[in-house]
Amino acid sequence: MTTILFGLRLGRWGVVGFSLAAFVSALIQTVGFYQIAGHTPDERIAFGNSILALASQFSALFPPPIRPDTVGGYVEFRGFHPLAILFAVWALASATGAARGDEERGLVEAALATGISRIGLIAARTAAFALGLVIAAAAAGAGFFVGVASGRESVAPLGLIEASGLLVAVGLFCYALSLLVAQLAAARVATAAAGVLLLGLFLLNSLSRVFDWLSTWRWLSPFRYYDLSQPLPPGGHFEGRAVVVLIGVSVVAAAAAAAAFELRDLGSALVRTPARARAVSNIVSGTVWWRWPVLRGVFERRIATAVWAVGMAALAIVFVSLTRTIVQVLLSLPSLLPYLSIFVRQQVYPGVLGFTWFNVAQLLFAALAVTYVARWSAEDTDGRLEVTLSQPISRAAVVVERMTTLVVCALVIVAASGTTLYYASHMQGIDLNAGRVVAASLMLVPFALVFACAGSLLAAWNPRAAVGLLGAFAFASYLDTELGSIYKLPLWVQDLSAFKLFGTPLLTGVDGRNVALLLLLSLVGLASSILAMQRRDVGA
Amino acid sequence: MLPEMAAPAIRTSRLTKDYGVGRGLFDLDLQVSAQEVFGYLGPNGSGKTTTIRLLMGMIRPSQGTAHVFGLDCFREAVEVKRKVGYLPGDVPQFGSLRGSEVVAYLGGMRGGVDRRRVRALAERFDLDLSRRFREYSSGNKQKLAIVLAFMHEPELLILDEPTSSLDPLNQQEFYALLRETRDGGATVFLSSHVLSEVEHVCDRVGIIRDGRLVRLAQLEELRRIRVHRVEIEFAPDTAVPEVELRRAEGVAEVTVTGQRATCTVRGSFEALMRAIRDAQVVDFVSTEPSLEEIFLSYFSERKPKALTP
Numbered sequence: 001m002t003t004i005l006f007g008l009r010l011g012r013w014g015v016v017g018f019s020l021a022a023f024v025s026a027l028i029q030t031v032g033f034y035q036i037a038g039h040t041p042d043e044r045i046a047f048g049n050s051i052l053a054l055a056s057q058f059s060a061l062f063p064p065p066i067r068p069d070t071v072g073g074y075v076e077f078r079g080f081h082p083l084a085i086l087f088a089v090w091a092l093a094s095a096t097g098a099a100r101g102d103e104e105r106g107l108v109e110a111a112l113a114t115g116i117s118r119i120g121l122i123a124a125r126t127a128a129f130a131l132g133l134v135i136a137a138a139a140a141g142a143g144f145f146v147g148v149a150s151g152r153e154s155v156a157p158l159g160l161i162e163a164s165g166l167l168v169a170v171g172l173f174c175y176a177l178s179l180l181v182a183q184l185a186a187a188r189v190a191t192a193a194a195g196v197l198l199l200g201l202f203l204l205n206s207l208s209r210v211f212d213w214l215s216t217w218r219w220l221s222p223f224r225y226y227d228l229s230q231p232l233p234p235g236g237h238f239e240g241r242a243v244v245v246l247i248g249v250s251v252v253a254a255a256a257a258a259a260a261f262e263l264r265d266l267g268s269a270l271v272r273t274p275a276r277a278r279a280v281s282n283i284v285s286g287t288v289w290w291r292w293p294v295l296r297g298v299f300e301r302r303i304a305t306a307v308w309a310v311g312m313a314a315l316a317i318v319f320v321s322l323t324r325t326i327v328q329v330l331l332s333l334p335s336l337l338p339y340l341s342i343f344v345r346q347q348v349y350p351g352v353l354g355f356t357w358f359n360v361a362q363l364l365f366a367a368l369a370v371t372y373v374a375r376w377s378a379e380d381t382d383g384r385l386e387v388t389l390s391q392p393i394s395r396a397a398v399v400v401e402r403m404t405t406l407v408v409c410a411l412v413i414v415a416a417s418g419t420t421l422y423y424a425s426h427m428q429g430i431d432l433n434a435g436r437v438v439a440a441s442l443m444l445v446p447f448a449l450v451f452a453c454a455g456s457l458l459a460a461w462n463p464r465a466a467v468g469l470l471g472a473f474a475f476a477s478y479l480d481t482e483l484g485s486i487y488k489l490p491l492w493v494q495d496l497s498a499f500k501l502f503g504t505p506l507l508t509g510v511d512g513r514n515v516a517l518l519l520l521l522s523l524v525g526l527a528s529s530i531l532a533m534q535r536r537d538v539g540a
Numbered sequence: 541m542l543p544e545m546a547a548p549a550i551r552t553s554r555l556t557k558d559y560g561v562g563r564g565l566f567d568l569d570l571q572v573s574a575q576e577v578f579g580y581l582g583p584n585g586s587g588k589t590t591t592i593r594l595l596m597g598m599i600r601p602s603q604g605t606a607h608v609f610g611l612d613c614f615r616e617a618v619e620v621k622r623k624v625g626y627l628p629g630d631v632p633q634f635g636s637l638r639g640s641e642v643v644a645y646l647g648g649m650r651g652g653v654d655r656r657r658v659r660a661l662a663e664r665f666d667l668d669l670s671r672r673f674r675e676y677s678s679g680n681k682q683k684l685a686i687v688l689a690f691m692h693e694p695e696l697l698i699l700d701e702p703t704s705s706l707d708p709l710n711q712q713e714f715y716a717l718l719r720e721t722r723d724g725g726a727t728v729f730l731s732s733h734v735l736s737e738v739e740h741v742c743d744r745v746g747i748i749r750d751g752r753l754v755r756l757a758q759l760e761e762l763r764r765i766r767v768h769r770v771e772i773e774f775a776p777d778t779a780v781p782e783v784e785l786r787r788a789e790g791v792a793e794v795t796v797t798g799q800r801a802t803c804t805v806r807g808s809f810e811a812l813m814r815a816i817r818d819a820q821v822v823d824f825v826s827t828e829p830s831l832e833e834i835f836l837s838y839f840s841e842r843k844p845k846a847l848t849p
Contacts, residue, residue, distance in 0.1 A: 104633075104674075188636045188674070281670035282662035283640060284655050290644035291652065300637070300645070383632030387688070390596055390626035391649035392618045537599035539628075 003116055007128030010102070011094055015132040017468045018090050021475055022083055022140035022167075028483055029079035030147025033071045035486050044069040051077065058356070059209050060322050061085075063227045066236055071153060073233030075144055080163055083140055084226055085202070087133065087171035092198055094132075095178035096191040098125045099257070104187060109266060122258040126176065133171045137164040144232075162231035162238040169246035173222040174198055176253035183260035186269045192307065207318065210325050222246055293397070297405030305409045308368060309416035312361070316417050319357040320424040327352050347507060349430040354506030357421065358440060362502055365410070365448040366474045372406050373455030373470050380463035386539040395533045399456060403526060406452050407445060414441045432506070440505035446518040450498040451477075453525025460532035496521070547610030549574045549696050549727035550595065554604035557590050565590045566751045568604070572729055574695075577722050579738030579762075580731040582748035588731040589629050591748070592700050595729070596626055608696060622650075625694035627702050629731075631681040639669035639676070639684050643691065650692050661687045664717070665710060678705040686714065690721070697721065699730045703737060715740045735766055736828055767806050768826045774799045775820035784815035791815070 008015065037047040048069025055064050055077060065077035102108050111121055141164040148155045178194035185193040205221035208214035218224045225242035264270040289299035298305070327348050379385045388398060418441030425432050454473055458466040477497045484494035494500050498521070501514040550572040557564045565587040572578045582588050593599045594606050597617035606613040608620045634642045639662075647653030662669050665683040676684065682705040689697060697718075703711045718728060718741045732738050738745050745762050747755040774780050782796045785803060788811040794803040805812050805826075 278670060280668040281640065282659045282667070283669065284647065284653050284658050285638065285640040285644040287641075287644065290641065291648040296645055296648055383628060383630050384634065386598055386628055387626070387632040387646065388649070389598060389617075390621055390624070390628070391646055392622040393649050394618050535600070537593075539593055539598050 003111065003121060003124035004128045004131070006111070007098070007125045008131060011128065011132055013465070013468050014090060014094055015135055017471065018086065019136040019139035021086065021472070022136045023143040025083060026075060026079045026140045026143030027147045028479060029075050030071060030144050031150055032483050032486050033074045034151040037069070037074065056326060059326065060206050060319070060356070063209065066230045067233040070233050071148055071151065072159065072236065076163065076230050076232040076236070079144065080140065080167065080232065083167055084170050084223070087136070087167055088174040088198055088202070091129070091171050091174035092178045092191070092194055094129050095175045096182045096194055099179055099182035100187040100190045103266060118261045119258040122179070122254060122261055126179065126254045129175050130168070130172055133168045137167040140164060140167060159231040159236065162229065165243060166226055166229055166231070169243045170222055170226045172250040173246045176250040176257065180253045180257040180260065183257050183264060184269060184271050186272065203318070210322055222249070293401050294404045294408060297401060298408050301405070301409055305412055309413045312364065312413055312417035313420035315360070316357060316421040317424045319353065319360065320421065320428055320430065323349060323353045323356065323430065324428055350432055351507050353425065353430065354440065354504055358502070358506060361417065361444055362447060362499055365444045366451050368410065368413070369406070369448045369451035369455060370467060370470055370474065372452055373459055374467045376402060376456065376459045377463040377466045380459065380538070383539065389538060396530045399526070399530045399533050402456065403449070403452060407449065410445045410448050414444050417441065436506050436509060439510045443502055443505050443510060443515070446515060446522060447498050447502050449522040450518055450525065453522045453529060456529035457525055457532055460529050460536055547607070548572060549576065550608055550729060552604065552606045555594060555601055555606050556603045557594055557599060558602040562750070564751050565594065568753055570746060570753065572727060574727050575722065575725055576744060577718065577728040577730065577742045579742035579745040580729060580748065581733065581735065581738055581745050583733055586748045587751040588748060589700055592698055592731060595698055596624070623695045625689040625692065625697045627685050627689040627699040629700035631685045634673040636672050636674050638672050639667065642673060642684060643669065643687060646688055647691065653691060657693065658687060658691050661690055664713060679707060679710065682706055683710065690717065694726065696727045696729065699728065701731055701733070735762070738762070739766065767804050768828055770803050770805055770812065771825040772801045772816060772821055773823035774801070775822050778820040781816055781819050788812050788815040
């Protein structure tokens with residue numbers, strides 16, 4: 001029990017943050033439904049049809065909704081499905097942190113020294129995360145409940161419990177799987193390996209909705225079992241056996257992780273390549289990149305940047321392939337033709353591609369900025385910032401160098417993904433305006449810079465809380481653009497969202513005012529973070 | 541016209557960092573001359589690392605000033621660090637970078653690395669720079685930190701408990717390096733909580749406790765402060781020289797139980813050795829008391845007052 005409580009304490013910020021995010025997300029989507037769906041049955045049917053049209057563009061991410069003209073169907077689609085992805089990301093970070101991050105910090109060694117067995121430790125950490133999941137899923141349910149009450153409607157308690165239970169089951173599956181991968185892989189690649197596996201399983205399921213040949217394999221994906229149920233809408237369904245499979249596989253994966261932990265040495269992976277015999281060397285690295293500001297940071301992140309560039313290029317190819325399929329489906333629906341012609345002015349392919357790909361690219365670039373901020377925070381707590389500042393380099397220079405490094409790496413990723421997007425589209429017979437592809441891709445750089453500058457300020461102010469707070473900022477920024485017009489927020493408040501300022505550059509070109517605002521926000525964030533960095537204590 | 545006087549290597553005036561509830565550093569007035577090796581002694585949590593972080597400009601003083609070679613430690617931090625080599629108390633983590641890359645990375649921030657100097661240092665401490673930082677033992681991480689502090693031959697070395705993870709052989713090598721560095725004209729500010737360590741290398745010591753400097757002493761005075769607890773076991777057929785022990789200069793608190801004698805020795809062991817030279821000794825154990833014990837025995841008070849300026 002003590003170890004479970006210890007595990008909960010170590011992950012308390014995750015539990016608090018994700019519970020808050022789940023509650024706010026479910027509440028806002030629910031309240032938002034009553035704001036935009038209309039009140040008469042006809043209005044709601046029309047609203048439901050427009051959501052179905054929107055959903056068809058996102059079929060690569062989420063399953064098609066059931067009865068989106070009802071609050072249950074709408075919130076299941078807009079609130080709970082994205083939460084399943086969010087919980088998977090949380091599970092990934094928590095599992096690799098518990099397995100290898102805590103090991104590097106010496107916490108695992110200290111825990112084992114108290115006499116707890118390795119199996120007991122894995123079981124306790126898994127139980128602690130499961131408890132956290134239950135709290136966060138309950139928060140999501142509470143958000144939906146409160147939102148529905150505000151609309152003077154009622155909720156079927158069983159459906160709500162089932163929807164929350166599904167979130168727990170999928171989160172637990174992702175946690176156990178990541179825990180297992182973290183035992184097998186080396187510490188420095190554990191998070192990446194588990195992340196790639198989870199992303200692969202997610203894409204396997206979601207792309208199987210578009211590509212029939214993948215449907216044979218989708219049973220391998222936990223997200224498939226999540227999709228089998230939609231308990232919130234009227235006429236929805238709950239597949240109990242799918243939940244049993246998710247929980248059962250989670251238990252098996254956690255047991256396998258415990259067995260692997262038993263077999264491996266602390267600090268080592270279970271699967272490792274034999275060390276090569278190597279002569280002792282006292283030679284300083286001759287790589288010239290280390291000598292130059294910014295280039296040294298870019299060089300240090302070369303592998304991560306390459307992985308991001310290749311990953312985003314591959315994803316661009318997938319989205320281009322999906323676009324043709326999606327557009328063909330859309331054009332086959334006569335009722336949607338007027339809608340399409342109004343919104344995309346005959347540029348159907350660039351419109352859909354711009355909407356789907358650049359929406360995903362924005363989320364990924366926000367995530368890229370979060371990973372950089374996580375690194376800066378870690379440099380603060382592990383003493384690296386202190387030793388950097390013991391060199392003749394000013395605090396302002398440290399902040400500026402970090403930002404410039406991010407910009408250069410983002411440019412490399414943008415170049416790879418933008419070029420791939422253009423040529424993959426061309427190969428598919430979708431002719432995009434080359435100038436707009438370049439402009440839209442480049443817009444991702446100031447977009448990421450806004451988050452990085454905000455994160456830099458947070459890291460200078462409170463490094464331990466920076467990642468969580470930046471995640472909340474990104475989430476709020478996303479909600480701002482999603483719900484700003486629904487809740488009729490003042491224009492200047494909506495303009496604070498980088499997602500809103502990004503606009504639709506592939507379809508309508510880059511808006512100079514939006515670029516200026518993005519750069520202005522970045523500049524304010526940069527100046528504030530330099531000021532905060534200069535005034536703060538380091539290492540205290 | 542009077543010749544311009546060289547600025548002291550370190551000068552602090554009423555330097556204070558108040559963390560609240562009595563924690564921190566208070567009213568530190570200290571001067572360390574150029575080419576001096578200054579030991580900064582104090583028990584854990586006494587304020588040594590806080591002093592060092594103030595000197596390095598990592599934290600802002602609540603009041604007072606700190607200067608290195610006449611430069612303000614916070615406002616002119618970049619200039620200060622050109623002259624300083626720093627070894628932090630906790631070795632920073634460099635993850636999967638190789639030792640050679642860490643040296644190149646931090647050396648690059650100084651405009652380049654003296655490769656021969658680094659090689660000589662690495663060879664001296666038997667440090668393999670081709671290994672990843674993550675793979676280093678704590679001793680090897682400490683050796684890398686030593687290389688990083690010494691590689692640019694700084695005018696001032698600020699070292700926070702530099703031998704904490706080193707084995708005795710490497711500790712001796714480190715002391716030799718310190719002596720060479722001093723002979724080469726550098727100044728050294730070294731913090732420690734081990735009395736014998738500063739005795740090895742320092743010219744002068746400052747003793748800090750509860751955030752206040754309680755004593756500045758020359759090495760000779762330090763030796764007088766130094767107390768050892770000794771346990772001697774005599775052979776069964778030997779008479780225990782209790783009278784001689786009690787009469788020996790510097791020997792106190794003598795207790796004899798059967799063939800075993802215990803006592804404390806302040807300063808030199810010469811008188812003790814003379815007292816027992818005619819007896820057959822089968823075991824002789826000497827232990828150095830902790831600084832806390834020294835404070836209690838030497839200063840005879842639990843909460844020492846700060847030095848008056």
